Amino acid sequence: xxxxxxxxxVHLAGAELVRDLHIETAEGExxxxxxxxxxxxxxxxxxxYRALQPSRGAVLLDGADISTLAQRASARHIAAVPQESSNxxxxxxxxxxxxxxxxxHRGNQPLSTEERAVRDEAMRRADVVHLADRGVLSLSGGERxxxxxxxxxxxxxxVLVLDEPTNHLDIHHQIRxxxxxxxxxxxxxIAMHDLNLAAATCDRLAVLAxxxxxxxxxxxxxxxxxxxxxxxGVTPSxxxxxxxxxxxxxxxx
Amino acid sequence: MxxxxxxxxxxxxxxxxxxxxxxxxLTTVLSLVVVLAISILVGITLGPAPVPLPxxxxxxxxxxxxxxxxxxxxxxxxxxxxxxxxxVLLAAVVGAGLSVVGVAIQATVRNALADPFxxxxxxxxxxxxxxxxxxxxxxxxxxxxxxxxxxxxxxGASALVYLAARGKSGLTPLRLVLTGVxxxxxxxxxxxxxxxxxxxxxxxxxxxxxxxxxxGSATWSGLPLAAATVVLATVLLLWNxxxxxxxxxxxxxxxxxxxxxxxxxxxxxxxxxxxxGCLVAVSGAVGFVGLVIPHLVRLLVxxxxxxxxxxxPLIGAIFLVWVDLASRTLFAPRELPLGVITALIGVPxxxxxxxxxxxxxxxx
Numbered sequence: 147x148x149x150x151x152x153x154x155x156v157h158l159a160g161a162e163l164v165r166d167l168h169i170e171t172a173e174g175e176x177x178x179x180x181x182x183x184x185x186x187x188x189x190x191x192x193x194x195y196r197a198l199q200p201s202r203g204a205v206l207l208d209g210a211d212i213s214t215l216a217q218r219a220s221a222r223h224i225a226a227v228p229q230e231s232s233n234x235x236x237x238x239x240x241x242x243x244x245x246x247x248x249x250x251h252r253g254n255q256p257l258s259t260e261e262r263a264v265r266d267e268a269m270r271r272a273d274v275v276h277l278a279d280r281g282v283l284s285l286s287g288g289e290r291x292x293x294x295x296x297x298x299x300x301x302x303x304x305v306l307v308l309d310e311p312t313n314h315l316d317i318h319h320q321i322r323x324x325x326x327x328x329x330x331x332x333x334x335x336i337a338m339h340d341l342n343l344a345a346a347t348c349d350r351l352a353v354l355a356x357x358x359x360x361x362x363x364x365x366x367x368x369x370x371x372x373x374x375x376x377x378x379g380v381t382p383s384x385x386x387x388x389x390x391x392x393x394x395x396x397x398x399x
Numbered sequence: 400m401x402x403x404x405x406x407x408x409x410x411x412x413x414x415x416x417x418x419x420x421x422x423x424x425l426t427t428v429l430s431l432v433v434v435l436a437i438s439i440l441v442g443i444t445l446g447p448a449p450v451p452l453p454x455x456x457x458x459x460x461x462x463x464x465x466x467x468x469x470x471x472x473x474x475x476x477x478x479x480x481x482x483x484x485x486x487v488l489l490a491a492v493v494g495a496g497l498s499v500v501g502v503a504i505q506a507t508v509r510n511a512l513a514d515p516f517x518x519x520x521x522x523x524x525x526x527x528x529x530x531x532x533x534x535x536x537x538x539x540x541x542x543x544x545x546x547x548x549x550x551x552x553x554x555g556a557s558a559l560v561y562l563a564a565r566g567k568s569g570l571t572p573l574r575l576v577l578t579g580v581x582x583x584x585x586x587x588x589x590x591x592x593x594x595x596x597x598x599x600x601x602x603x604x605x606x607x608x609x610x611x612x613x614x615g616s617a618t619w620s621g622l623p624l625a626a627a628t629v630v631l632a633t634v635l636l637l638w639n640x641x642x643x644x645x646x647x648x649x650x651x652x653x654x655x656x657x658x659x660x661x662x663x664x665x666x667x668x669x670x671x672x673x674x675x676g677c678l679v680a681v682s683g684a685v686g687f688v689g690l691v692i693p694h695l696v697r698l699l700v701x702x703x704x705x706x707x708x709x710x711x712p713l714i715g716a717i718f719l720v721w722v723d724l725a726s727r728t729l730f731a732p733r734e735l736p737l738g739v740i741t742a743l744i745g746v747p748x749x750x751x752x753x754x755x756x757x758x759x760x761x762x763x
Contacts, residue, residue, distance in 0.1 A: 192651075197654035219657070226655030230649075233648050237703065241702070245641070248656045249656055254641055293489070298655075375645070
């Protein structure tokens, strides 16, 4: 499924967080949102997983405005790993991951055999099977992040919305996750700070900067010293990865 | 990027099936039902004037099956069937209800310190109750004046808290708690003022006793409404137990899982206000049960709301049946307020449990 941000604007508490944002993704594409703090990456993503209502414009799922769908119905197609996640109750890891099935059924029946298989597969993909019976409050930050990813996988989404998903992850799990995103057929909208990982992961990047029209294109097209300077106010040296040819940024401190 | 492509060993581990947990839940429920039945029987037998167990059973059987008893047994029968049985059953209903509402309210406001009375319900009820006690409000309703005024006070207070807490960004947990706590102070001062200006000098004492909870006025006629409310609320909450789980993960995550947290919170608020209002009307404000039983149950069965909501009403019912027994026998013929005993028993038990098991609520 494809997702389109169609002229998205968000006003919140007197501030304009996102102005007239147009982004189209192709089915199965990994599209990265990069930009400085406060450039509206998270705000745009929050509209996609419906934690926010856009003030103007719409989010389209295969061309249909998601606000016309029941929230539960759109959650069957769109799963999210938000940046901030708090929980005070000591659920087990398996319980948290099983909640990814929430949009798919009603009532309080235990998971069916098939749904348990979906949950277990999601835990394998996020490498948290060995934590299944642990309480989430006793996990490390990276382990917790992987549990949230597993919950999103268990939702069996066609569109995955990830806000800084590599936060807290060690390099092994960062690479493991980003590789999965590349090989899966799921459409991915991902906000990232690490431009080098973003360049290696995403088919296209949208560079957001305050108040300007975003530059959207392949990593090679948008990761130029001029554009990075315009968005972030730093000028990197850009080299090609010796094997893949993907642009990689180096900075003078 | 040259990480190893070898699968981590954990990928081949089988995931433990949940069925064992389901089985142990059923066992726990069955044992608790047995304990509750025994507790109720003990509660009916014992009292300031203990009635031997065989007699008690005979009276109960006669009442249930419509059998006859000797005229000589009439006073014993009356104590057992007209006084103690409704009172003990009401204790079970109130204990179960407060525990269930405690679970729901802690999920609604996402706060470990929340109890059924945090949203101004008990202080609102106390305003109504003190008006009855001090100025004879609703005198036309006779013995029902106090419960009616308490119920109206509770619902009125809840409505005020709800209206004041509502904001542009929805009904956020912190706003709800802060508004509830702030308005509770207002209601308390209103109650104090009413008692202060009361023409009868023992108003303060009566209101205080009522505020700390008592089942002394339990009758058969008051029982069905309270019981039906509690059963209905428990069934509704159990049916939506997964929504409570999702609510605990925060509004942002809830949105991603397809749930409008504010809408769910509104419904939960209405439910808890009605149930708590009914319970306060029949028993006053029995403190501590709704705060501590949910935590106790989570210690035993984990955080999953389906398990918590299955176990909590049973444990709450057992707890309050014994508390009520203690309240009417320890210093008989005087009765202690329930709140005194719930705290005296509950606080040390809770602290011991909290320290012994690695109970986590709100992080490390």
